[in-house]
Amino acid sequence: MPRITSGLAGLAVMTSLTACATALPATPGLPGSPGITGAGITAPARAGASGDFLVFYADGKRREALAAIGRAGGSAVRTEERLGYVQARAVGERFAAALDADPAIVGVTADRRIGFATARPAKGAAVPDISAREGRPKAGEPLAGRQWDMRMIGADLANAAFKGSRKVLVGVIDTGIDGNHPDIAPNFNRGLSRNFVTDRPKDQNGETLDGACEVASCQDPVDRDDDGHGTHVASTIASPVNGVGIAGVAPGVQLVNLRAGQDSGFFFLKPSLDALTYAADIGVDVVNMSYYVDPWLYNCTNNAADSERERSEQRAVVTGMQRALDYARGKGVTLISALGNGSADLGKPKLDKASPGYPRGDERVRRVDNSCLNVPAESGGVISITALGPSGRKAIYSDYGLEQADLSAPGGDALDGPTVSPTRSILAAAPESALRAAGKLDRDGRPKNGEVLRDCAGGACSYYQYLDGTSMAAPHATGVAALLISRFGKPGKGGLELDPATVEKLLYKTATPRPCPSPRAYVYRVYGEAQTHTCEGGKDKNGFYGHGLVNALNATTAVK
Structure with missing residues (x-):
């Protein structure tokens, strides 16, 4: 999967053409202090x-x-x-x-980390600060005009009639959720949320990992996100219609923080297993997984290029995650994943230059083939999402593949146009504390550049940032799944239930089919360089768009 520039989906293999899809620099997963740490997590x-x-x-x-x-x-x-x-x-x-x-x-x-689906900060021309002095729109959310992504999938129209049910629980397995953000708090279920990780100030080599602990126990509260990636994902899924900032795809459902990612953006295997089993046991309806399992970009169970010890480690990742995913799906959890930000055809991998990504510096070049899996995107029972730019083309950074791509959704592409612009990326909520720590706000809380917006009214301000990535595409699909469960789910376990196989079928049925480009060998041109990605398959299923572009409006009107 891709790596987040903020942390999540795995360390993507980036070329000079995909620098905008850069994962968080050297933050493969999220290590910590050596030995046993809280919540049963241990350092490698x-x-x-x-x-x-x-x-x-x-x-x-x-x-x-x-x-x-x-x-x-x-x-x-x-x-x-x-x-x-x-x-x-x-x-x-x-x-x-x-x-x-x-x-x-x-x-x-x-007991190691998991990688992540890349979220990349958008770069480009400055965007003006949005505040009360500029006036607020008479209808709709204040920043709705900047949500091209919601218009692309019909969410703006869908939300006018149907916002989803509060009986639907959406789990976000990520770096955490800022549950106090004004555009998150109304839909945040603090009681069910859990943090399965403990901050690790240093890695096993004594280098800074998560940095200083914010609380004495080094285990952050369930409503904190020091990275920002998880909050962005959650906001896209279910920011409420409340006159603040933006609206998510399913603004009426509840969000459950299932934190499995460190502050630094790394994820470890056991927290991810714990998050999936917990989600299953408490009746979560759908989970969003914008990450991939480290330390291997591709997990090969019998690769001649690897030692027996390395093969065993990769078998553990493939087996452990598949068992956790099967357990969750068997309990009624629909599983949605970002596909990855490596600009790669996952059906034809040849070289892996990013593994093993932990400890840092252990990477080597090894040959791989299609028997090697990107986890969880290529795990069984998972619906994997490619990313699109505002023109509707597959984003340059997005991984693809005829076998691997199930659906597509807007993920942003700052390069999808004549100039580089952050407004072609996805705008969603951001924790003020994370923005301040990253130096993106001045002393008075004003954004320093066009990557960040603030919306102020009544003496209070909320913050939003533009990010690109399949990490941003997956939550659009997760939101549509939440709408479908809201409509067609049957009462059970104190909420609504809809078999994941039925949710998957309805997602495909309501998607807007998109054929491969013509010619199929699509050429991306950036800064005078060219990169070609070839789309295979037909209109009903292909490597760029899967079964099509998720469609929130269709999901709220379709007959089962």
């Missing part, structure tokens, strides 16, 4: 150092796995029978290597 273990490992066992082989862990010199911390793994504590990589050949073991990985 060095050889010779004590650390935690996730040991995934074959079906029915729990006892054999526990015995093997003991023989290898480890001890079981706890067993997660829902997903078939043991959290074990042991010394160094020799422990993991001793388990790799055991027939009861599927894969073993240090």
Whole structure:
């Protein structure tokens, strides 16, 4: 998946042509302090150092796995029978290597981070500050005129008649949600929200990771987002119609923060597994996953270019995430993911230059093929989304692929026009604290450039930022799914229920079909350079648009 420039979907492989899709610089996932940290999270273990490992066992082989862990010199911390793994504590990589050949073991990985779908700050000409002095529109949200993305999918028209049900819970697995933001708070479910990570000031090499902890426990409150990526995603899904800023795709549903990402934008495997199982158990209806699993951009279970230890680690990622996704889907959770920001045809990968992305500096060039998976975008049961610019073309940074692309949605593309402009990106809510920490506001709270807007009224101001990425595309699809569940879901578990297979079918049915461009080999020209992406498939299903562009208006009017 792509990496967020703010943190999330994986470290995208970027070329000079996709620099605007840059993931957060050297923030592959989100490491932390060595050893065991809060919430059961541990830092990746060095050889010779004590650390935690996730040991995934074959079906029915729990006892054999526990015995093997003991023989290898480890001890079981706890067993997660829902997903078939043991959290074990042991010394160094020799422990993991001793388990790799055991027939009861599927894969073993240090308790590490997950990557993320790139969100990229938009660059370009300055945009004026929006405040009370400029006057507020007589109808609609104050910044609705800047939401070309909502008009592209008919959300502006859909919301006039149907905003979604408060009985629908949307989980955002991300860096957190600013639950106190004026354009988030009315729809934020603080009681159900959880933070599955603990901030890590330094990484295992002593370099700054998350930075200083904001609270004594180093575990941020459930309504905080020090990165901004998760808040942007949540805002696109369900910012309310309240006379402030913008409106989301489904402004009447509830948002649940399922934080699995560190302040620095990294994600670790266990928090992601925990977030998915928790979402399933509390009755979340749909989750948005704008990230990919690190340290491998492509997870290859039997790649000759990798050592047996590396293959086992990748098998653990593929197996563990698939089990968690299956568990969630089996409990009624619709799974939506960003596809990635690497400008790559995921059906024809050849080289991986970004793996292993952790620890930093361990990357090497290795050959890969289509048996290698980008997780969770290519995991079973997941609906994966490509990103479009305002012209409707596939965004230059967006990954694609005939097998991999399920749907498309606006993700922004500052390069989709004669000049570079942030107004071609996606505008959504941003935490003031994160903007101040990034130096994007002056002392008086005024935005320093066109990447950020503020909306002020009644003595209070709320902030918004422009970002590009498949991270921004996925929440549009998640919002449409929430509208469909609101319309067609049946009462159950205190809310509404609609089988994920039915949601998927309705998403495809209500999407607007889009054929491949003509010619199919589409040439992107940026700063005098050219890059060609080739679209395969027909109008009903192709590698650029999948089954089509998600359509909120159709979702609110279609017959099941």
